[in-house]
Amino acid sequence: MIKKKYSLEKLGLSYQRDGKVYFMLLILSFSAGCLAGSLIGSFFGLGSVLNDYPDVSEINTAGALALFFNYSRFHLVALLLGTSVFGLATLPVLSCAKGYALSCTAASIISCYPDKGLVMAAVILGIPAILSLPCYFVIAIEGFLSSARIFHLLRGNSAPKKDKLYSKFLICLPFLAAGTFAEIKLIPYLVSLLT
Numbered sequence: 001m002i003k004k005k006y007s008l009e010k011l012g013l014s015y016q017r018d019g020k021v022y023f024m025l026l027i028l029s030f031s032a033g034c035l036a037g038s039l040i041g042s043f044f045g046l047g048s049v050l051n052d053y054p055d056v057s058e059i060n061t062a063g064a065l066a067l068f069f070n071y072s073r074f075h076l077v078a079l080l081l082g083t084s085v086f087g088l089a090t091l092p093v094l095s096c097a098k099g100y101a102l103s104c105t106a107a108s109i110i111s112c113y114p115d116k117g118l119v120m121a122a123v124i125l126g127i128p129a130i131l132s133l134p135c136y137f138v139i140a141i142e143g144f145l146s147s148a149r150i151f152h153l154l155r156g157n158s159a160p161k162k163d164k165l166y167s168k169f170l171i172c173l174p175f176l177a178a179g180t181f182a183e184i185k186l187i188p189y190l191v192s193l194l195t
Helices: 002-041 046-052 056-061 064-071 073-082 087-112 117-154 165-194
Strands: none
Touching (some): 002 087, 064 073, 064 165, 073 087, 073 117, 073 165, 087 117
């Protein structure tokens, strides 16, 4: 009985250590995407990069649920990838893509508006990122841990039962809803003050 308890504690410590390693891997992937996006984004026009982001007319006509899905699409993909073994290979790629999209858009805004570009990028991307990025990394790390657990189970090894992916996603939902609300109400108002 004591030996079994010790092995479960050892698995729990390994699970926590793996979480830190996965966090570093995801941060490095995100940083690589940011670097590539900042280098490439300044060479494109604003229209070609921002096609993926809703403008003011789309915000006024689209429903709140559609804007929520647009705002949290990376989070939802990280949740889906975390429920399969494929998340081990694809979550770093998703983190790189998120960093690339964010940085490329910021670089495009800054290059198109040389005098107010930095402030506009901080308003348009920075305010939603304050709520979005921590939630993304919480979900992506738990997704990575869940994928690793599934991988260990497929190989016939034991794995800790600490799968918190769904509960962490539910905790992040109010923050994602607040970020969506900021994109609908606050960001267009602040951008109208800047232009």
